[in-house]
Amino acid sequence: MGQTIKHKCNSCDFEFIEEDKEFYFNEELTKLTEETPLFNTFQKIAKSQLSGNIYLTYCDNCNNFIKTYSVTKNETSLDDEEIKELIIESGASEQITNEPVEKLVLIRNDDRLIKCPKCENEILKTLTHGSGCPKCENGKLLANMFTIND
Numbered sequence: 001m002g003q004t005i006k007h008k009c010n011s012c013d014f015e016f017i018e019e020d021k022e023f024y025f026n027e028e029l030t031k032l033t034e035e036t037p038l039f040n041t042f043q044k045i046a047k048s049q050l051s052g053n054i055y056l057t058y059c060d061n062c063n064n065f066i067k068t069y070s071v072t073k074n075e076t077s078l079d080d081e082e083i084k085e086l087i088i089e090s091g092a093s094e095q096i097t098n099e100p101v102e103k104l105v106l107i108r109n110d111d112r113l114i115k116c117p118k119c120e121n122e123i124l125k126t127l128t129h130g131s132g133c134p135k136c137e138n139g140k141l142l143a144n145m146f147t148i149n150d
């Protein structure tokens, strides 16, 4: 089962779906897959040598969306820097409200706070209920949680 949060602004039409997503590499480390963890995903993640969680947030200092790849399992011979490079190159490039999304890679780091890769501002790794709206000045994002079944 995957958890999904819909963030909706209480003042403008901005809304954005945050999916609970995990990533894993194939055996050759040539392909990164990003998936909502449904039942058959867990087997693939268990087999993979390199996997972790994905978080999405927004930096209101430099107005960029930040996608964080948090590596939780590394059984490869790659070091941290090589893993960061591999993930940045392989990860899906996304756009939210036509803005590109900055990527950040964390290795075995469970902190709730991250440093924005653009401006080094400290921000929460995930959007929270009541975060400022990225699109308008006054709005606040209200979070609604729902669950996707297999």
Ligand SMILES: [Zn+2]
Binding pocket: 009, 010, 011, 012, 013, 014, 133, 134, 135, 136, 137, 139, 140
């Ligand atoms: Zn808004």
Ligand SMILES: [Zn+2]
Binding pocket: 059, 060, 061, 062, 063, 064, 116, 117, 118, 119, 120, 121
């Ligand atoms: Zn920033």
